[in-house]
Amino acid sequence: MRKLKLQIQISVDGYVAGPNGEEDWVVRASDEKLWQLINELPDSSDTLLLGRKMAEAFIPHFEEFESDSPKITFAQKMVNIPKVIFTRTLDKPFGKNTSLAKGNLAKEIAKLKNQDGKDILVYGGAGFVSSLIAGGHIDEFFLFVNPVMINKGMRIFDLLDKRQKLSLISATPYECGVTVIRYKLNNE
Template sequence: MRKLKLQVQMSVDGYVAGPNGELDWMTWNLDSKLINFITELTDSSDTILLGRKMTEGFVNYWEAVQPNSPEYSFALKMVNTPKVIFTKTLDKPIGKNTSLAKGNLSDEIMKLKKQEGKDIVVYGGAGFVSALIQGRHIDEFNFFINPVMINKGMRIFDLANMRQELSLVSTTPYECGITVLRYQLK
């Protein structure tokens, strides 16, 4: 069965976005070792999950990257990888290589995990990831801890209504200041 992996940028104090979704606190000048790790994580997956609220910004950003950009090869991966948008309100997909999941969250996740292929990566948004955590659907957590405290904003653990024990897989600090904490659900 395929694993569902979370890759999320987070502040030291546990926020994934500012109060209005701001990401201006994130470290953007990633070092080559962290870029290699992100590439490995991306290459181990062949499906991306997105919540409806994050989809438009995610899709528009990656589809707009130009061939002369240093991000272009990664952008092609993001555009060409199939993306599943979890929504109750959209009637048609947004962007290239996207489809909609409109059914029960647990059923939709189990259906995806049972499919043949590589693992699945989820990038967000905050409410969608919170629901995945609450439902114990995430198998591997990759927390990209940025060296900043923003003191208010959006969190992904607020819906968790029970203790969830994790096993530490690795802790890796990078030159850019980000530390990746990698855990598996016990």
């Protein structure tokens, strides 16, 4: 069975975006080792999940990259990887290599996990990720903890109605101040 992995930027005080989706607090330093991890994570996956709101910004962002950009290789990965947009409102997909999931979240995730292939990666958005976490669907968490407290905004753990135990896989600090904490869901 494929694993569902979450990669997300988060503040020390637990926010993943400002009140209006702002990400101006995210460390954008050119830390080569951190960038290597960001670039390698999609290589272990062959499917990317996005909520509709995030997809509306994410997909055009990477499809519009200029070929002379230093991050064009990563952008091409994001364009070429099959993406599933979870939505209740869209009738047809947009962008390259996209499809829609409109059914029951648990059933859609189970169907994807039971398909052959590499793991599945999810980037967001906040509401979609909150639902995945609350449902116990995330198998591994890659929390990119930024050295900032933003005091208000969007959170992803507020829908939990029961405890979910995690096991630490690794915690790696980077020169730019970000620490990547990797957990796996403890299903015992």
